[in-house]
Amino acid sequence: QVQLVESGGGLVQPGGSLRLSCIASGFTFSRYTMNWYRQAPGKERELVAGITPFSGSTNYADSVKGRFTISRDNAKNTVYLQMNSLKPEDTGVYYCNLRKQMRDYWGQGTQVTVSS
Numbered sequence: 001q002v003q004l005v006e007s008g009g010g011l012v013q014p015g016g017s018l019r020l021s022c023i024a025s026g027f028t029f030s031r032y033t034m035n036w037y038r039q040a041p042g043k044e045r046e047l048v049a050g051i052t053p054f055s056g057s058t059n060y061a062d063s064v065k066g067r068f069t070i071s072r073d074n075a076k077n078t079v080y081l082q083m084n085s086l087k088p089e090d091t092g093v094y095y096c097n098l099r100k101q102m103r104d105y106w107g108q109g110t111q112v113t114v115s116s
Helices: none
Strands: 003-007 010-012 017-026 036-041 046-051 058-060 068-073 078-083 094-100 105-107 110-114
Touching: 003 094, 017 036, 017 094, 017 110, 036 068, 036 078, 046 068, 046 078, 058 068
Parallel strands: 010 110
Antiparallel strands: 003 017, 017 078, 036 046, 036 094, 046 058, 068 078, 094 105, 094 110
16 A cells, blocks of 8 residues: 655754655555645645656745755655755645545655744
8 A cells, every 4th residue: 555654854943954755655656746745734735846757857836946855766765855944934744745546645744843
């Protein structure tokens, strides 16, 4: 079965950096687009970034362009989210996402808190 396990969250000061990781299993990782979403308290879950399986093309939410970088290592079945110049509004639970056969799969999420 599909499993997505995120790690790397934590408490960081504004302007700081974090690198999130998501280890995937239960499917052929190299064939699927992978996404990172986040959900802030009281808000809907939103797409942060995505990366395609073959060309590695990426897309980002406007709010994170130029600060966040999504990447993948198909040999390790892992997708990353490098987050730089973090802002308080980046606070939330970050989720790894796979859409496969019209179904969404989610990890358990990792908390990111940006605060001084």
